[in-house]
Amino acid sequence: MIKLNNINKTYFGAQPLHVLKGINLDVAEGELVSIMGASGSGKSTLLNILGILDNYDDGDYYLAGKLVKNLSENQAAEYRNKLIGFIFQSFNLIPFKTALENVALPLFYQGVNRKKRNMMAMEYLERFGLKDWAEHYPNELSGGQKQRVSIARALVTSPKIILADEPTGALDSKTSAEVMQILREVNATGITMVIVTHERGIANLTRKIVHLKDGVIESIEENDPDKMDFTKEIK
């Protein structure tokens, strides 16, 4: 699903910063992968490149068999819309839109008509137990609810891959566990998932843990989350 060949990325500022130094990574379809690393290790940059939210300087990135390089704005928008679902630490919901409208927004950009997209959005909200909150604005929702709305939004287009950047970073441990449970269930339906985290507890719930340090992959650890004891706190 994802193939990275020698990806390099430098931020050119007053002091050029070489954040990614030749990343090679393969993620197969249906995998649940976490990228771990300290802050500044380049893990968020890597995820942004995977999500075509940022560009890279050097190397090749194949997403679902297509080379993602020097894309036009419109192509990039199309890929993001059809192939990728995003989940952010800060939710990134549009504040003046209701939960339902937020979930329906990616479908608006696909040209789906209002009735159909509201129906689809409602289905996903229902799936995550948010039916009664559909007409609420983000500031009327709790952190866990907001993250569930954004998961619904990420899934509504039936993407090939979900990219989550510290999805539990702004949540308490109980809500984190719930959100991780949802993400694992989503993954179980066959959607590839890449989660960036700095928390071991979160990474332990994934099948593959990529350790990133100073812009290089230090190690890739195979993990069996089913062996984890869910009665224990994940943090």
Add this chain to the structure above:
Amino acid sequence: MFNKDFWSEIFMALRRNKLRTILTGFAISWGIFMLIILLSAGNGLKNGVTSNFADRIQNTYTIWSSSTELPYKGHGANRFIMLNNKDIQLLESLYQVEEVSPVLSQGGTLIFGEKSKMVSMEGVKPIYKNIEGIKMLEGRFVNENDMKNKMKVVVVDKNTNDELMRINGETTMLGKTVYINGLSFTVVGVCKGFPWGDRGQCYVPYSTLMAIYNVKEYYQLAFTTKGLDTKEENEAFQKELKKRLAAVHEFSPEDKRGVWIDSQMVNSLETMKIFNTINIFIWVIGIAMLISGVVGVSNIMRITVKERTNEIGIRKALGAKPRSILLSIVMESLVITTIFGYIGMFLGMGVMEIVNMVMSAGEVATGGGEMSVFVNPTVDIKIVVLATLVLIISGVAAGFAPAWNSVKVKPIEAMNYR
């Protein structure tokens, strides 16, 4: 692209961001509103003052007798020069002069029924009506027949008419007989009143007045001219006329006094010059207002779009194409500026129409005897529409640049923008 869904998205965004919408809208409405008020007030001032001159024929002159300042040819200084029939002949011999009317002034008491009023009676020729811009409200002015037959007819002003008629319950003196200094006159016309003084003003044929009082000399001569269109021509004519009159009356042509020659045209040229200046001034202020409106609107648009950078980033991450984002931002600003621009335009023109109506009503009530300072304070609709369009376009253009920037920037940068 511009389907129902697109528009409902735009109106929803405007509705959900009420404060932003209203603030932006207010800036635009206010700008247009003030611009209209200012331009209208300027126009009103200009119309008001020009209307005071427009009643008169512009190429008229008045000669006033006066005392000399310099001794000349054995005559001492401070000799009073009176005008007489020879001056009329002199004037009529000049090709620039069209028609001359002497103005014989005679104070008196006008008695009508039980009431009386002090009046200033002027013996004039029919042309004087045009020279002075006298407006007839009823009846007619002195005519040639009156002149020829030395008729005892009189034209009274509205103030006199109203004051003396009040007791009788009738409204007009037209056709009545009045007594001026003991002599009976028939009222043939009522003219618009004058704002100055308590005295009534009435006009009789100059030949009649001359016969009654045996007047040979007078203080004032008025005449119309032709072919004197520029200030230079008028000045040359005035100089020439002064020289001729000086020769007849034996005073120094260098004398600043002796006779006053007053040109309506030169006066009105001067006034026009002042009004052109005022006009330019009003335009400068108007344009300055418009610029400050443009700056205000542009700033709000810029801030609005900056504020939405995060939203733009999120939309891009969800797969919005640049064109779609740009279009919705531009359309939103266009909708706001258009709606509120026209609200401001409507209010501004409405207020000025009301002012205009109130003032016209006031003018009718006072009988039109007032000097008008403010007339028809309205502004050309074309200018208003143009100004509104300038604001709309500049608002949209100002929003376009930052929108373009946030669309161009990488989505992650837009999302992380603070």
